[in-house]
Amino acid sequence: MAMRQRLMGLSDSPDLDVSLLLCHCLEKPRSYLYSWPESELAPEQEKHFRHLVDRRIAGEPIAHILGERDFWSLPLAVSPLTLIPRPDTECLVERALGILAEQVNPKILDLGTGTGAIALALASERSDADILASDFSSDVVALAERNRDTLGLSNVRLVCSSWFDSIPVQRFNLIVSNPPYIDPDDPHLSEGDVRFEPSSALVAAEGGMADLRSIIGAAPDYLIAGGELLLEHGYSQGEQVRTALIERGFSNVASQADYGGNERMTWGAWLT
Ligand code: GLN
Numbered sequence: 095m096a097m098r099q100r101l102m103g104l105s106d107s108p109d110l111d112v113s114l115l116l117c118h119c120l121e122k123p124r125s126y127l128y129s130w131p132e133s134e135l136a137p138e139q140e141k142h143f144r145h146l147v148d149r150r151i152a153g154e155p156i157a158h159i160l161g162e163r164d165f166w167s168l169p170l171a172v173s174p175l176t177l178i179p180r181p182d183t184e185c186l187v188e189r190a191l192g193i194l195a196e197q198v199n200p201k202i203l204d205l206g207t208g209t210g211a212i213a214l215a216l217a218s219e220r221s222d223a224d225i226l227a228s229d230f231s232s233d234v235v236a237l238a239e240r241n242r243d244t245l246g247l248s249n250v251r252l253v254c255s256s257w258f259d260s261i262p263v264q265r266f267n268l269i270v271s272n273p274p275y276i277d278p279d280d281p282h283l284s285e286g287d288v289r290f291e292p293s294s295a296l297v298a299a300e301g302g303m304a305d306l307r308s309i310i311g312a313a314p315d316y317l318i319a320g321g322e323l324l325l326e327h328g329y330s331q332g333e334q335v336r337t338a339l340i341e342r343g344f345s346n347v348a349s350q351a352d353y354g355g356n357e358r359m360t361w362g363a364w365l366t
Contacts, residue, residue, distance in 0.1 A: 097112050097143070097144075097147050098112050100147060100151060101147065101150060101151065104150075104151055104153070105150065111150055111156055112147070113127055114156055114160060115143060115146045115147060115150065115156075115159065115160075116135075116143060118146065118159075118160055119135065119139045119142045119143040119146065120135070120139065146159055153286075153289060153290070154290055155178055155287040155290050155291075157172045157178040157287075158172065158173075158174060158178070158290060161173075163178055163179050163209075165179035165183070165184065165209070165211045165214075165215060166184055166187055166211070166214075166215035166218065168211075168214055168215060168218060168241075168245055170209045170210065170211060170214070170241050171209065171237060171240060171241055171244070172209055172237075173237055174290060174291070174292065175231060175233055175234050175237065175292060176208035176209050176234050176237065176291075176292070176295060177208045177209075177272075177291055177292075177295040177296065178287060178291060179208070179209055179211040181353060182326075182352035182353055182354065182358055183211060183212065183272055183326060184215070184353075185350065185351075185352050185353065185358060185359060186212060186270065186272065186324060186326050186358075186359050187212060187215045187216060187219075189324060189350060189359060189361065190202075190212070190216055190268060190270050190324055191216070191219055191220070193268055193322050193324065193361070194216075194220065194223070194267065194268060197267055198222060199222050199223070199224065200220065200222075200223050200224070200267040200268060201223070201224045201225075201226075201264070201265070201266045201267050201268075201318075202216060202223050202224070202225045202226070202266060202267065202268045202269075202270065203225075203226050203227075203228070203261070203266045203268070203269045203270070203316065204216070204225065204226070204227040204228070204270050204271065205228050205257055205258075205269065205270070205271040205273065205309060206228065206229060206230070206257070206271055206272065206273050206274075206295075206305075207227035207228060207229050207234075207238050207252070208229065208234060208238070208272075208295060209237060209238060209241055210227055210237075210238030210239075210241045210242055210250065210252075212227075212270055212272060213225050213227035213238070213250050214238075214241060214242060214245060214247050214250060216270075217242075217247040217249050217250045218245070218247060221249060222249075223249060224249060225249055225250045225251070226250075226251050226252075226253060226261070226266075227250055227251070227252050227253070228252070228253045228254070228255040228257075228260075228261060229252070229254065229255075230254070230255065230256040230257075230294075231254070231294075232254045235252045235253070235254050238252050239252050257273075257305070257308055257309055257312065258309075258312045258313075258315075258316060261316065263315065263316065264316065265316060265317060265318040265321065266316055266317060266318065266321055267317075267318055267321050267322075268321060268322050268323075268324065269309075269313050269316060269317060269321070269322075269323045269324070270323075270324045270325075271309055271324075271325055271326070272325075272326040273298065273305040273306055273309060273325070273326075274293075274294065274295055274296050274297050274298040274302075274305055275298055275302040275303070275305065275306055275326070275327050275328045275331060276288075276296045276297050276298070276302050276328060277297075277298075277301045277302040277328075278297050278298075278299070278302075280302070283296065283297070302327075302328055302331065303331065303334055303335075303338075306325060306327055306331070306334075306335055306338065307338055309323070309325065310323065310325075310335075310338045310339055310342050310344075311342060313342075313364070314342065314343065314344075314364050314366075317364040318364075319364065319365060319366065320363060320364070320365060321363070321364050322361055322362065322363050322364070323339070323344065323361060323362055323364070324359060324360075324361040325359060325360055325361065326358060326359050327358065327359065327360060329352075329356035329357055329358060330357075331357075332349040332357035332360055335349070335360040336348075336349060336360055336362075339360065339362040340362070343364075343366065344362030344363060344364060345362060345363050345364075345365045346362060346363045346365075347360065347361070347362040348360065348361060348362075349361075
């Protein structure tokens with residue numbers, strides 16, 4: 095179809111993009127396209143569809159056009175105020191669930207939650223967990239609260255805080271975060287979806303390490319003995335994050351790759 099041709103070379107997944115935009119205009123699930131391949135768009139729907147394809151051709155992320163992105167099988171409302179949840183961050187959720195497997199009623203903190211993706215995914219798997227999620231922007235906190243309420247995951251509370259600044263001192267079993275970690279000079283910032291995401295969610299000083307270092311510095315005051323800190327980071331930052339954790343006094347420090355085989359997350363335990 096012509097729309098698909100128009101997206102070739104501009105998107106990594108022109109077929110998927112066209113299907114998603116078409117279903118959005120039809121207000122139908124994707125299975126509808128296979129069940130009713132012959133059906134045609136009404137003139138108004140076609141106009142709407144062309145407009146959405148034009149937005150995609152201009153580079154706008156699919157998640158922003160649809161206003162939604164699935165993460166850990168949860169449909170999450172997204173907005174240009176936050177990072178669009180990435181499949182690679184699901185690896186962080188899997189690791190967090192592994193860390194918590196033996197613990198009952200764990201207390202979890204998700205710093206810089208954005209859409210609420212990590213906190214809500216953990217809440218959906220662990221109804222016994224008590225989860226606090228923070229973001230520095232009150233508008234983003236409102237978006238995460240909306241996602242929580244839509245999904246009915248009442249064991250997540252939201253708080254407006256820049257990292258630990260406004261988190262009342264308390265002890266968590268696990269602190270998890272996907273902070274901004276991209277070097278301000280990284281050329282990828284001018285390509286693809288990230289052009290439409292807020293730099294506050296992507297970019298950090300000190301070659302992308304500033305927020306990771308600040309979280310590592312303060313986390314021990316908020317961890318129980320044996321509690322863990324689990325961080326997402328850039329594919330080339332594993333060694334720097336491990337060093338920062340070890341220098342701060344964390345034990346059992348280790349890293350793991352994402353679905354693309356890139357070292358993407360590192361964790362450590364606070365044993366003292
Ligand atoms: N993983 C994202 C990217 O590569 C960045 C996420 C972040 O900075 N926390 O675009």
